Amino acid sequence: MFGTGLLKGLGVTLKHALDTFEDDRESVPDRYRGSLELGNNRRVIQQPIDQEGLLTIQYPEEKRLLPERFRYIPMLIWDSEKQEDRCTACGICAKVCPPQCIWIVRDSDENGKPMTRCSDFYIDAAVCMSCSFCVEFCPFDAIKMNHDYELAVYDRYPQLVYDMAELTVPLEYYAALWPTQYEEEQARRKEEEEQKRKQEEEKAAKAAARAAAKSAAAAEESAGAAPRRSAAELQALAKERAAQRQAQAADGGGSDDDAAAAKRARMEELKRRAQERARARKAESGE
Amino acid sequence: MAEAPVSDLGLSPELADAVVGTWAEDTETAYVIAPDRILDVLTHLRDAQGYDFLSNLTCVDYQGYGGKLRGDVSERLEIVYNLYSTRRGGGSVALHVRVPADDTVPTATSVYPGANLQEREVYDLYGIKFDGHPNLRRILLWDGFHGHPMRKDWHEAYYEEDAKPFRSRHPKGDYEFHEDKLPWAKNTTYPAGWDPDSWQEAVAYVPVSQAPQHENKPHLDTESIVVNLGPHHPSTHGVFRMLTRVEGETILALEPEMGYLHRNHEKIGERNTWLMNMPFTDRLDYLNSMSNNWAYALAVEKLADIEVPERAEYLRVIMAEFTRIVNHAWSIGFILNDLGALQTPALYAIEEREMILDLFEAVSGARMMCNYMRFGGVVRDLPEGWHEQAAYLANERLPRALDELDRLLTENEILRARGRGVGYLAVEDLIALSVSGPMIRAGGLAYDIRKAEPYGIYDRFDFDIPTLPNSDIFDRYYIRLLEAKESVRILQQALRDMPEGEILGGRGGYTLRAPEGEVYGRLEAPKGELGFYLASDGKTQPWRYHIRSPSYINLNALGPMSVGYKVADAIVILGAIDIVLGEVDR
Numbered sequence: 044m045f046g047t048g049l050l051k052g053l054g055v056t057l058k059h060a061l062d063t064f065e066d067d068r069e070s071v072p073d074r075y076r077g078s079l080e081l082g083n084n085r086r087v088i089q090q091p092i093d094q095e096g097l098l099t100i101q102y103p104e105e106k107r108l109l110p111e112r113f114r115y116i117p118m119l120i121w122d123s124e125k126q127e128d129r130c131t132a133c134g135i136c137a138k139v140c141p142p143q144c145i146w147i148v149r150d151s152d153e154n155g156k157p158m159t160r161c162s163d164f165y166i167d168a169a170v171c172m173s174c175s176f177c178v179e180f181c182p183f184d185a186i187k188m189n190h191d192y193e194l195a196v197y198d199r200y201p202q203l204v205y206d207m208a209e210l211t212v213p214l215e216y217y218a219a220l221w222p223t224q225y226e227e228e229q230a231r232r233k234e235e236e237e238q239k240r241k242q243e244e245e246k247a248a249k250a251a252a253r254a255a256a257k258s259a260a261a262a263e264e265s266a267g268a269a270p271r272r273s274a275a276e277l278q279a280l281a282k283e284r285a286a287q288r289q290a291q292a293a294d295g296g297g298s299d300d301d302a303a304a305a306k307r308a309r310m311e312e313l314k315r316r317a318q319e320r321a322r323a324r325k326a327e328s329g330e
Numbered sequence: 331m332a333e334a335p336v337s338d339l340g341l342s343p344e345l346a347d348a349v350v351g352t353w354a355e356d357t358e359t360a361y362v363i364a365p366d367r368i369l370d371v372l373t374h375l376r377d378a379q380g381y382d383f384l385s386n387l388t389c390v391d392y393q394g395y396g397g398k399l400r401g402d403v404s405e406r407l408e409i410v411y412n413l414y415s416t417r418r419g420g421g422s423v424a425l426h427v428r429v430p431a432d433d434t435v436p437t438a439t440s441v442y443p444g445a446n447l448q449e450r451e452v453y454d455l456y457g458i459k460f461d462g463h464p465n466l467r468r469i470l471l472w473d474g475f476h477g478h479p480m481r482k483d484w485h486e487a488y489y490e491e492d493a494k495p496f497r498s499r500h501p502k503g504d505y506e507f508h509e510d511k512l513p514w515a516k517n518t519t520y521p522a523g524w525d526p527d528s529w530q531e532a533v534a535y536v537p538v539s540q541a542p543q544h545e546n547k548p549h550l551d552t553e554s555i556v557v558n559l560g561p562h563h564p565s566t567h568g569v570f571r572m573l574t575r576v577e578g579e580t581i582l583a584l585e586p587e588m589g590y591l592h593r594n595h596e597k598i599g600e601r602n603t604w605l606m607n608m609p610f611t612d613r614l615d616y617l618n619s620m621s622n623n624w625a626y627a628l629a630v631e632k633l634a635d636i637e638v639p640e641r642a643e644y645l646r647v648i649m650a651e652f653t654r655i656v657n658h659a660w661s662i663g664f665i666l667n668d669l670g671a672l673q674t675p676a677l678y679a680i681e682e683r684e685m686i687l688d689l690f691e692a693v694s695g696a697r698m699m700c701n702y703m704r705f706g707g708v709v710r711d712l713p714e715g716w717h718e719q720a721a722y723l724a725n726e727r728l729p730r731a732l733d734e735l736d737r738l739l740t741e742n743e744i745l746r747a748r749g750r751g752v753g754y755l756a757v758e759d760l761i762a763l764s765v766s767g768p769m770i771r772a773g774g775l776a777y778d779i780r781k782a783e784p785y786g787i788y789d790r791f792d793f794d795i796p797t798l799p800n801s802d803i804f805d806r807y808y809i810r811l812l813e814a815k816e817s818v819r820i821l822q823q824a825l826r827d828m829p830e831g832e833i834l835g836g837r838g839g840y841t842l843r844a845p846e847g848e849v850y851g852r853l854e855a856p857k858g859e860l861g862f863y864l865a866s867d868g869k870t871q872p873w874r875y876h877i878r879s880p881s882y883i884n885l886n887a888l889g890p891m892s893v894g895y896k897v898a899d900a901i902v903i904l905g906a907i908d909i910v911l912g913e914v915d916r
């Protein structure tokens with residue numbers, strides 16, 4: 044009969060409408076199941092795969108919970124344990140970047156010798172295609188993908204060309220965004236460090252053994268000759284050295300503290316600059 | 331380099347001397363044909379050998395090529411033809427014609443009408459003229475564009491270097507905009523003798539030989555007028571223009587006009603390293619980045635002989651079939667939109683798309699620009715809980731949703747009245763016009779590369795190629811629903827059988843140097859045959875990077891399908907081709 048197909052189709056829309064209506068009358072509609080209430084109608088929603096009813100999310104009050112692997116614009120990692128930038132300015136990320144939007148200035152010491160850190164690091168966020176190749180190929184875990192996607196500004200330049208201060212985030216921030224990957228990475232890094240330490244120890248032990256053998260040989264050789272210093276003299280010398288070493292160690296500890304303080308200051312400075320930048324950007328874009 | 335026997339083509343003695351050289355790549359034999367004999371050879375292959383489908387036609391500029399000379403012919407430009415048989419299935423025969431720059435070659439449109447758009451593209455980007463072409467105008471660029479940009483000696487406005495990585499980025503990279511160094515005033519040059527003030531756009535149509543003759547003449551003797559549909563209009567699915575001549579409401583002629591989204595993807599691709607092109611392929615058909623990734627990976631793997639581990643093969647199939655469902659749901663929704671069923675079917679159809687995109691995001695990090703595959707596998711394994719969610723979708727939610735869509739639409743009398751018999755074109759004509767994908771299956775031909783020339787592990791799955799007999803709008807809608815259901819079947823099997831193990835084979839990193847040679851790799855993308863033609867001279871960049879995009883080539887049929895129907899029908903005829911402008915314009 045003419046019209047049955049139409050009616051059948053309308054039945055589907057009716058069912059949709061009723062289902063949604065019913066779902067919305069529940070105390071917790073299906074789309075809010077398992078979501079995070081932030082108050083003031085603000086929510087972080089994790090849509091379950093078997094969700095029924097209305098699927099729409101009221102952005103910006105409601106936002107989706109992003110999966111860990113979500114990639115947007117890269118960020119640089121400040122290793123807060125070691126108090127240093129992880130980036131070594133090796134330039135690999137700039138080389139693999141498909142649209143070539145990473146620009147790195149390698150730092151150099153006062154003699155002009157290149158150092159393993161960068162003095163600046165730019166990413167043009169307007170050009171970046173969020174491919175995450177830089178992350179995949181960085182050998183030092185120094186660059187990771189940020190989840191922050193609300194980047195709108197009025198002008199491309201300079202607001203969308205991020206410099207090092209804007210790109211740098213502390214390790215904890217990364218650990219919070221990428222928990223699974225961070226755990227794996229930490230485990231791997233620890234293991235690598237352990238191995239390195241072991242190798243170094245072995246090397247040191249071997250060197251010591253060699254040195255001992257050598258000095259033993261030298262001692263044997265010189266045994267024939269007359270001793271240049273008396274045993275008492277040698278003892279006094281050893282004491283003196285030990286005292287020296289101790290003093291040095293105390294000194295060194297002091298300078299370690301100084302270095303740490305300097306690093307902390309730099310961290311604070313970075314944070315402050317980032318905030319300033321953000322404020323300036325907002326002001327420039329007329330917010 | 332083994333000599334390939336000319337007799338493979340079954341050429342008669344008179345034709346045998348048309349072949350001026352051959353060489354054998356690892357995979358397929360290639361023949362160099364004398365330019366003035368190409369039509370004879372094409373006609374022979376089509377009529378006597380059953381190669382009825384001109385899949386790929388493109389050009390390569392060999393100026394400065396570092397590899398060795400092939401087939402003992404040294405002219406600068408080379409036109410490549412890849413022919414297939416839709417009846418027999420199987421691999422291609424590749425013909426090459428080498429000519430000096432600015433030379434003329436006879437057009438293949440008289441043998442394969444589907445050469446139309448592809449020859450115009452070659453003319454536009456390389457400057458080869460095709461003798462006898464019905465409408466040899468620039469297609470992606472406008473007439474005031476100076477030069478032919480795909481030639482190796484042409485440089486773009488912000489030219490830095492021939493190949494990435496650019497040296498200015500590290501270790502002294504100081505951020506600069508190249509725009510600032512190159513003010514527009516100095517960048518605007520026109521072709522010699524071309525005057526921007528007196529220029530007028532040509533209004534020209536390809537004579538439509540395939541269109542069916544419609545008897546009903548207009549009742550009134552009216553004057554025909556030219557109407558532009560688009561380029562800025564929702565019904566053209568992007569920035570796309572249909573140049574139509576109408577009499578009353580009836581379309582007398584229609585010509586697709588494109589290039590508004592052209593960014594010379596292929597030139598960028600030749601500056602990029604092999605791997606860098608992967609995220610760029612996401613931006614072609616941006617609804618289906620997974621199958622774009624796969625098509626490119628497939629071609630490179632064929633060229634560089636890279637193995638793909640078992641689990642990765644399964645992951646690829648899973649992603650590709652999810653993508654097909656996404657695409658078909660989207661396209662069904664928008665066919666209905668174009669018919670005037672505004673938004674309700676479209677929004678119902680894309681509900682499950684959201685769920686699939688969530689899954690893509692969880693595994694790859696992005697909903698649409700997935701950049702998920704690499705040469706030799708995929709880049710990330712599944713996160714925790716992904717498999718269960720996907721299985722729930724494939725086993726329960728998707729079958730239910732597709733059935734519901736079926737109930738909502740298929741028997742709807744209005745849809746039938748509007749879709750039946752509209753946009754008809756016989757399947758033979760569609761093949762001759764190089765149309766591929768759901769359109770020819772809606773015309774009754776069960777041609778699907780997953781069966782005709784299986785790639786990946788498609789030979790392991792139990793699925794059918796649905797076909798419908800009528801080759802009209804309604805069948806083009808319905809075939810997509812049926813195909814989506816078959817995809818669900820494949821998904822169920824793939825998710826059930828997927829083994830544990832490696833996901834990425836060894837040597838496809840960013841330093842890949844693909845061995846010298848050329849390759850054409852193709853797969854059945856949701857919109858039709860998606861192919862990548864690549865040539866390498868052993869460097870870290872592809873020498874030639876060409877995309878045979880189904881959206882673009884299927885537009886060959888738009889004019890012939892629309893003539894004789896109403897303006898309102900032309901909108902949905904375009905909708906049922908299912909184009910994405912990122913892929914059309916590249």
Ligand code: SF4
Pocket residue numbers: 129130131132133134135136137147180181182183184185186
């Ligand atoms: S971010 Fe990584 S790859 Fe890039 S320069 Fe720093 S250390 Fe090298």
Ligand code: SF4
Pocket residue numbers: 117136139140141142143144145166170171172173174175176177178
């Ligand atoms: S995400 Fe990709 S495009 Fe963006 S900076 Fe990294 S490598 Fe470059």
